[in-house]
Amino acid sequence: xxxxxxxxxxxxxxxxxxxxxxxxxxxxxxxxxxxxxxxxxxxxxxxxxxxxxxxxxxxxxxxxxxxxxxxxxxxxxxxxxxxxxxxxxxxxxxxxxxxxxxxxxxxxxxxxxx
Amino acid sequence: xxxxxxxxxxxxxxxxxxxxxxxxxxxxxxxxxxxxxxxxxxxxxxxxxxxxxxxxxxxxxxxxxxxxxxxxxxxxxxxxxxxxxxxxxxxxxxxxxxxxxxxxxxxxx
Numbered sequence: 001x002x003x004x005x006x007x008x009x010x011x012x013x014x015x016x017x018x019x020x021x022x023x024x025x026x027x028x029x030x031x032x033x034x035x036x037x038x039x040x041x042x043x044x045x046x047x048x049x050x051x052x053x054x055x056x057x058x059x060x061x062x063x064x065x066x067x068x069x070x071x072x073x074x075x076x077x078x079x080x081x082x083x084x085x086x087x088x089x090x091x092x093x094x095x096x097x098x099x100x101x102x103x104x105x106x107x108x109x110x111x112x113x114x
Numbered sequence: 115x116x117x118x119x120x121x122x123x124x125x126x127x128x129x130x131x132x133x134x135x136x137x138x139x140x141x142x143x144x145x146x147x148x149x150x151x152x153x154x155x156x157x158x159x160x161x162x163x164x165x166x167x168x169x170x171x172x173x174x175x176x177x178x179x180x181x182x183x184x185x186x187x188x189x190x191x192x193x194x195x196x197x198x199x200x201x202x203x204x205x206x207x208x209x210x211x212x213x214x215x216x217x218x219x220x221x222x223x
Contacts, residue, residue: 042214042216045210093157101162102162103147105158
């Protein structure tokens, strides 16, 4: 079975540029999560969706960050404009249900903003 | 004080040793997760538990809800177990996961 697929695996760009991270959840999963991992703060939940609807975006750092889930098989996390402090590994995860099932993580996107 | 605290932060063991990693939390939870992150960065969910004990191969996870404490045990440790082990809790009052800082485990041959 295909797992959670994220793209790109690595992204290096200059500050001020728009960055778009992509995620394809496991087919049939109805929850999708975006996480950020840094050395300073560890893993943090940014936002999660249920049935394509954003449920909790309180972890989104600021208005420069936005996430969408136009359909059950695709989500994007966008940063515009990007800043060096956004450099981190961004993980996407999906699950069948928020309580009863474990989350399956993608391999992450390593983002470096110069 | 972090809501989720793990100990130890770093652990080095010899192959074959029994390993215990601890997680304490300060909030009411509906579930606790143990995650494994390998040097390549990928994250794998090992266990999700809300009571008692779960076992998968050489891994055992226990939770004591009254004491707000969970342990992850690895029996007959192996160098391939070397990874960061992360504890995360889902609070009963919300839906988000709160993560511990992780325990870096190194198992030497």
